[in-house]
Every structure is written in structure tokens, then in C-alpha cells.
Amino acid sequence: MKSHIADLISKAMDELVAAGVFSSADCHPPVIERTRDPAHGDFASNVAMVHSKAAKMRPRDLAERLLAVLPDSGLVSAVEIAGPGFINFRLADSAYRMLIPEVLKQGHSFGRSSLGAGKRVQVEFVSANPTGPLHVGHGRGAAYGAVVADLLEAVGYDVHREYYVNDAGRQMDILATSVWLRYLELCGEALDFPSNGYRGDYVWDIAATLHREHADAYRHMAEEVFDRVPLDEPAGGDKEAHIDGLIAQAKKLLGDNRYRFVFELGLNVILDDIRDDLSLFGVDYQEWYSERSLAESGAVNKAIERLRGSGHLYERGGAWWFRSTDFGDEKDRVVVRENGQMTYFASDIAYHMDKLERGFDRVIDIWGADHHGYVPRVKAALQAMGGDASRLDVLLVQFAILYRGGEKAQMSTRSGEFITLRELRKEVGRDAARFFYVMRKCEQHMDFDLDLAKSQSSDNPVYYVQYAHARIHAVLRQAADKLIDVQPSEGATHLERLVETHELDLMKTLSRYPEVVESAATNEEPHQLTHYLRELANDFHTYYNAHQFLVGDAALRDARIKLILATREVLRNGLNLLGVSAPEQM
RNA sequence: GCCCCGAUAGCUCAGUGGAUAGAGCAGUAGCCUUCUAAGCUAUUGGUCGGGGGUUCGAGUCCUCCUCGGGGCGCCA
Numbered sequence: 001m002k003s004h005i006a007d008l009i010s011k012a013m014d015e016l017v018a019a020g021v022f023s024s025a026d027c028h029p030p031v032i033e034r035t036r037d038p039a040h041g042d043f044a045s046n047v048a049m050v051h052s053k054a055a056k057m058r059p060r061d062l063a064e065r066l067l068a069v070l071p072d073s074g075l076v077s078a079v080e081i082a083g084p085g086f087i088n089f090r091l092a093d094s095a096y097r098m099l100i101p102e103v104l105k106q107g108h109s110f111g112r113s114s115l116g117a118g119k120r121v122q123v124e125f126v127s128a129n130p131t132g133p134l135h136v137g138h139g140r141g142a143a144y145g146a147v148v149a150d151l152l153e154a155v156g157y158d159v160h161r162e163y164y165v166n167d168a169g170r171q172m173d174i175l176a177t178s179v180w181l182r183y184l185e186l187c188g189e190a191l192d193f194p195s196n197g198y199r200g201d202y203v204w205d206i207a208a209t210l211h212r213e214h215a216d217a218y219r220h221m222a223e224e225v226f227d228r229v230p231l232d233e234p235a236g237g238d239k240e241a242h243i244d245g246l247i248a249q250a251k252k253l254l255g256d257n258r259y260r261f262v263f264e265l266g267l268n269v270i271l272d273d274i275r276d277d278l279s280l281f282g283v284d285y286q287e288w289y290s291e292r293s294l295a296e297s298g299a300v301n302k303a304i305e306r307l308r309g310s311g312h313l314y315e316r317g318g319a320w321w322f323r324s325t326d327f328g329d330e331k332d333r334v335v336v337r338e339n340g341q342m343t344y345f346a347s348d349i350a351y352h353m354d355k356l357e358r359g360f361d362r363v364i365d366i367w368g369a370d371h372h373g374y375v376p377r378v379k380a381a382l383q384a385m386g387g388d389a390s391r392l393d394v395l396l397v398q399f400a401i402l403y404r405g406g407e408k409a410q411m412s413t414r415s416g417e418f419i420t421l422r423e424l425r426k427e428v429g430r431d432a433a434r435f436f437y438v439m440r441k442c443e444q445h446m447d448f449d450l451d452l453a454k455s456q457s458s459d460n461p462v463y464y465v466q467y468a469h470a471r472i473h474a475v476l477r478q479a480a481d482k483l484i485d486v487q488p489s490e491g492a493t494h495l496e497r498l499v500e501t502h503e504l505d506l507m508k509t510l511s512r513y514p515e516v517v518e519s520a521a522t523n524e525e526p527h528q529l530t531h532y533l534r535e536l537a538n539d540f541h542t543y544y545n546a547h548q549f550l551v552g553d554a555a556l557r558d559a560r561i562k563l564i565l566a567t568r569e570v571l572r573n574g575l576n577l578l579g580v581s582a583p584e585q586m
Numbered sequence: 587g588c589c590c591c592g593a594u595a596g597c598u599c600a601g602u603g604g605a606u607a608g609a610g611c612a613g614u615a616g617c618c619u620u621c622u623a624a625g626c627u628a629u630u631g632g633u634c635g636g637g638g639g640u641u642c643g644a645g646u647c648c649u650c651c652u653c654g655g656g657g658c659g660c661c662a
Contacts, residue, residue: 037605046604049642059642083605084643129662171662240661319660330589330658337660344662372590373657398591399656440599443591445655447598452611456624459611467624475621482621519602531600534610545617545626586624 001075001511005032005043005089008071013047015069016055021062026054034512041078041088042508049085059085096507097495103510103566111517111573116157122355123149125366126278127164130270131175132200134277134421137368140400140446142421143437143579144526145366146283148395150577151521151529160360161285163278164351167267168292169344173247174198175270176263180218180250181225182207183262189222195233196243206269210262218262220253277422281430282579294350300342303350303385304335312384322349327380349381356387364524369396369443395524400437400446409450428453431580435462438526438578461534465575466583468537471544472568473584479550479561486561494559502543503563509539513570517577526578533574540567 009030017024030047048063055062063081070079075095082088103110125145128138145161153159166172178197182204185191193199210218229245231237251259271288278284294300304320307313313320313335320336322345335346355363367374375396379389402409402419409419424433432453439461440446456463479486498507512532520528549560572582 031602033602033604035605036601036608040605044605049604052642086605131662166662169662317660321660334660339660341660343660369591369655370657375590396590401655444599445592449598452598460624461610463624464610467622471622471625478621523602527600531609538609541625542627544621545623548621550621586622 001091001095002032002043002515004073004075005045006030008073008076009045009047009066009087012066012070016065021057021065022051022054026051034515035088040082040086041080041090043089043091044086045089046086048081048087052085063087093499093504094496096504096511097498098492099507099511100495100562100566101492103569104562107569108573108576110569111514112154112156113514113518114156115518115522116152116155118156118158119361120160120359121152121157121362121364122160122162122358122360123152123364123366124162124164124355125149126283127166128274129166129171130267130274131171131198132270133202133273135418136402136421136424136448137399139281139421139424139433140437141366141368141397142278142281142283143434144395144397144442147434147438147526147529147578148364148366148521148524150579151517151524151526154577155518155521157362160287162287162289163285164289164291165271166291166344167271168295168347170244170247172263172267174243175203175266176259177243177247177250178203179206179210179266180254180262181246183210183218184220184222184225186211187216187219189219189225191222191226192232192235194239194243194246196239197246202270202273203266206266209269210265218254218258225249225253277420281421281425282434289351291347291351294347294354295342299354300346300350303353304342304346306385307335307349307381310384322377322381322384324377324380324384327376327383329376329380333377345377345381348378349385352378352382352392353385353387356382356391361391363392365392365394366442367394367396369398372396395442397442398445400448402448402450404450431466432460432462434579435465435530439530441525441527461530462580463586464541465533465537465571466581467586468540469568469571469575469582470584470586471540472564472571475549475564476561482550484550484557488558488561488565494555495562497556497559498563500543500547502539502546503560506536506539506543506563506567509536510566510570513574517574529574529577533571533578536567536570536574540564540571 009032013027013030016022017027028050030045031050032043032045035041035044048066049059052059052062057065060081063085066087067079067081075092076089077092078090080088123145126134126138126142128134134142149159149161174196175198178194178199181191181193181197185193186207225246227249229249230241232242233239250262254262275288304313307322308320312323312326314323315321318338319334321332322335324333325331333345334343335349336342352363375394378394379392382389382392428436428450436448436453452460453462476486498504516528516532520526547560549557549564551557551560575582
């Protein structure tokens, strides 16, 4: 519809160029938008205002000239000039009615497009360290990333969803050591658990598995384990030095093979849990990319050598620094520590280089907002290596604060007491969690009201939208009971009977759906879709209350059933893009 | 101190440089012999945090300030 109007305007513009009103060089493609106020018609264009300078005419006068040469169209019922120089278009009712058979014909693919032209996009999201279960903070990134990926796919991109598994590094060593210490306690050793260790119950669970399946095979005396390890913070020492000492002891006492076994056990149990959790949340990936594989394949070393070879590294204090300030970062960053170990940043350079080398046209990283300071250095590294940093977009997702009973539901990773994504799903359900997480723009801090998400009332937007879908099915069931044929006649038959304001409003909202999907996808803004679905549900509920669908007049009934079938299709398609179910009964 | 994000109705939030700034909730007043009241109708409610600027036009862009959240490691 929009493109049809754009065509009309372009043709009129060409006429004016031919008439010498302004030159084709000053021509901007026409901007058509939906009007906010129905009094302004259905679509409006600011084309006359934009070109008034080039034409040396007042906007309204230029609009007059345009109207004079605007081609006729059966779809447009009125065109007028309004306000400072807008050209307003009102569509014929028949233009909207034509949409219904189109929606029914396209079914699940209505709203999808080929805008992306098959370009390859990688979306990396969640990528939480496998050192514990996902918590509600990860949930927002998961829901947001999944919907952005699905939206991009819906508009024709070839989407590759990826989870970067941080299965190397110190945090994983801390996890392995935590598991082992808990295991020692289960063996009967008495020890003070390190203040910097992972204290969650899941660590006990993993330790219990180890103990159950391997009895005392990994046991060492507590005195031996803590021998000459620097004191922990509560004992007046340093907690970092303490945990590092314990890691070293674990590696020494267990030896390579046994240490590796404990490490792998912890990693695998937690990673399986994360996979399962995300899958139950409706979040699935094409690839789980291992950080360790980057080190093992030599990709990290290769990346570092490449930077060193091109003169972007320098040595200071025994460490190797990347001169990221050359590319706009606020300070230089260490890539190889004094002790010879690579930093996390070094792996990430290799990882992002690998992303570009895999040939994605676009790479989207979705990170928590607390990582924002990290963006310049990653882009700097890509530039330093001759990569095209403009292909990388980093979307930062702000925190979600949970409220229960009007109070903040606090979480603290330190104590091991946090609300997990699994618990959230259990409490409010997958549908509500998915919907709520994407209701807000990602850069907006979010208040997540648990009570509202659980409530089964019209206050709760997800139920409101789902209820509209279920209600349509209730009507269809009712029709079946009355032995009315719910398979309406083919094509556009009887649609001219749809003349009520409620019906036209509903059709107009339906016609917006493809535009909403396109806009939500290109702006990476899933909330546009949640807002739209609420409006659509509202139009339907209003219609439902105002008119009976299963009327005696067979032609009218046929037309109305077609309209609500089209509505059902769009509700289902929209909810499906959000990863929210469309129940037939509630 | 520097960097990122935010500030719009009592609350939670929409608002691609366009027309008289919107929605939900809360409040107020109504609607169930009916296809699901998990719904609908009407109505109240605004110094778009503040000051400058850019232009035909600013909630939207620039700048300064105020207040909130987060980040500034040879952690990940």
C-alpha cells in the first residue's frame, strides 16, 4: 500500500522535473508515513515541504502542482493538502478489503519479506560464562536476541545464531576448584570454603555426582590442599591470591588428567543446563562456539602475531599491550599478561576476526550494558587487523529490575542467591517472560513486574493478546457447534459487506503488520511488535463487543469470519515471532 | 574525574525532524438472558528534568547544567 503511494508521488515528481520546476538532482525519494490522526487520512507525505526550497515555492503551492499531475488510482479515494504542506491520502475501503484474501492466502508467510536479500547476519547473544545457571539478567538478552534474530530472518536475512562459550580462563578454573573443594567436604574433609569460590547449590550437585561416581578417587587431605596457600580475606589475606593458590594446588595435586576431568565435569553439567534452559525458553542456536577452541587451534596466537607484526603491540612492564588508543579507545589494553597468559580480550580479538573471516555481511553482538566500555577496544582491534569494523554492531541491553509485591526482588551473585531464569519461567511462565522482556527498548532500564506478568487479567498485555487469539477460536468452535461452515467462501466474495467502522479499523491495523515487522527488524526493536499486537488485540476485542459475527445473514457472516480468520493469522504470526504461544483456548 | 544509558500523565512506558504529544494501569461513571467480562464504553489527568542553540518546523538534532542507573582491572 505504502509503495503504491510512493509510486504515485514519484510519477508526479517526474512530471514536475520534466516541467522544469526543480532539477532531478534536488529530488529526494518521497517519505510516506502512516498518519497519526485519522482526520489526516491514512497516509501522508512531506514531499512538498522537503522540496519547497529547491522549487523556490511555498510548500502548499508546490503541493498544488504535485496534485495536478498525480496519476489516478482506484485504491485512493481522496487526496488533500493540509497543515504546513502535507499531502494526505485516504485509501478506498476496497483497498483494505482486498487485503483479507491476501492474508488468508499467504498464511504463515504474511508479513515476511525478502528485504534482507539473503544477506548473512550473525547474531551472538547471551554468551554467559558457564560457571553457573543463567539468571534473570541473562533472560532479557536471551529474549531480545532471539526476537531480533527471528525478525531479521522474517525480513529475508540468512541468520546465524551463536553462543560464545567462555570455556577457558580463570573463572572456569575457579569453578573447577570450587567443585573439587565441595567434593572434598563430601568426602569428609573439613575446610573453609574460599570467599571467592562459587557457592551456589549447583556446585554441591556437581560435587555430589563426582563423589557418587568416583568415591575417594579425587580425595586429598585438606591440610595438604591448603598447605602454603596465601590466606583468604576473612583471615586477613587477599581473596584473589587465595583462590589462585587453591587453583594451583588443585592442578598440582590432581595432575593434568584428573584436574581436567573435574573441570570438564563442571563445564559440561552447567553448559547442558544452560542449553536446556534456553531451549525451554524457546531460544535455539545454530552454533555454540568454544573459546578454548580458539586457543587450541592457534587462532589467538595468530591474531596476536598479526597485531605484533603490524606494529600495534608494545611491551611494557613485562606485558604486551595493544595500542587501541590509535583507534579511538581511551587507553591501551593488555593482551598478554606478565605471566604469559592471554587475556580474555586476546581471545575476543581472535573471535571477532574469525566472525568477519567467516564472511558474514553483518555481525551483531548483544551484550549487557555493563560491557559498554568494551566496544571501542573490540572495534579498534578489528581496524588494526584490517577488518571492516562497520560490519559489527554491538547492541547493549540495559538491566531488568524485578519487582514482586511492589518490592525489588534483589539478587546477589556473590552469595549464590540469585533468581535464575529457570525460576522465572516457573513463576511467570515462558510466554509472559518472553513478552515482558521485549516490551521495552533495549537501551531502556526495565522494571519487570512479576505480579503483573503472573496476573490473568486485561492488565497483563500478554494475556490480552493471547485472549484475542483464543476468542477467535472460541467463535470458530461455536460456529462448528451451530453447524455453520467455518471454511468461508473463496476469494473476496461478500467482503463488500464489511462496512462497519470497527471492521475498517481492524482491516487498517492488519494492513500495517508487514510495515511493523520490517521496522522492528531493521531497527532491532522488538517492542514495536509487542505494541502493535496490543493494538491489534484491542481492535479485535472492541469489534467483538460491538458486533455479532455468527449472524443469520450468510453473506455477512461469511465476510466477518474471513476478517477474523485474517486477524487470527496476524496475531499468530506476530506472537510466533516473539516466541510466545498462540493458544486456541484459555 | 572520564565514558555509556535514561528523565514524557499519579505509575509503567510509546512517540522514523512534522499537524492539537499518545497507550496501558491506577482514579471516576457505566456495560454480562448474547460468539469466553482474561472483555468493552465514557471520562479525568502534561512546564515532554532545566537553560541556550540549529530551521519553515524540536519531545525528537547540537550544547551546557541537574538528577538517577551502569561502567572505567595484567577479572571474565
